Amino acid sequence: MPSLDPGQARLRFAAARVARLATADATGAPHAVPMVFALTGDTIYSAVDAKPKRTTALRRLANVRANPRVAVLADHYDDDWSTLWWVRADGEARVLDQAPEALTVLAAKYEQYRNTPPQGPFLAIEVRHWSGWSAS
């Protein structure tokens, strides 16, 4: 079961259309949510739909403010297990109200964001460690 080297891991991650953000609150309770994202350098950007009337939707923001450590996972599943792979980016996240660079890279990757630019807030995740695995 071969590991992916950090360069291979980073390339596969950058091309993925969706990833899953794992955070934890100050007491260590984990949380996970899917997110679209764009990678530039070793920074992952994502836009957060604030949904001010649904407090649970903001848990990722509260978690990041209390505990900036995050793990972001991109993976490929198929019933043919010889094609499986995953990549994990471990790093630290910040919440940004304004993020022009995030808007640029997200709009370049997703047509939806070109048509309707996200209002934010945004997450900027500085990746400290790339890891990954591929079945073949």
Added chain:
Amino acid sequence: MPSLDPGQARLRFAAARVARLATADATGAPHAVPMVFALTGDTIYSAVDAKPKRTTALRRLANVRANPRVAVLADHYDDDWSTLWWVRADGEARVLDQAPEALTVLAAKYEQYRNTPPQGPFLAIEVRHWSGWSAS
């Protein structure tokens, strides 16, 4: 952006072929890894390939032993964002060396496990809360 009620969330989760397990260690550092799983009642079972020579592969087990709280996410992504959905199961995990019920339900769901039963250890996750969201 409609929430899924717990019954709907549970049904979608049960049918998913892969989920992502988010754990955190005793210091609150989150971790995420994809996993195949089977749901029976409100218990999620998964088999862990122990890989004794690769200590990083055991981080999910060390985390669960230190901090049993976990979040498990199943989601659907497509570039047509009107079809997106996700379901999250929040609960507590245990590590089991032997788990006959896990073997039975995993083999019923995955052909690979019928051909080669997993040796374990296993994770048993008692789901305390189902939540989910669907774009349409």
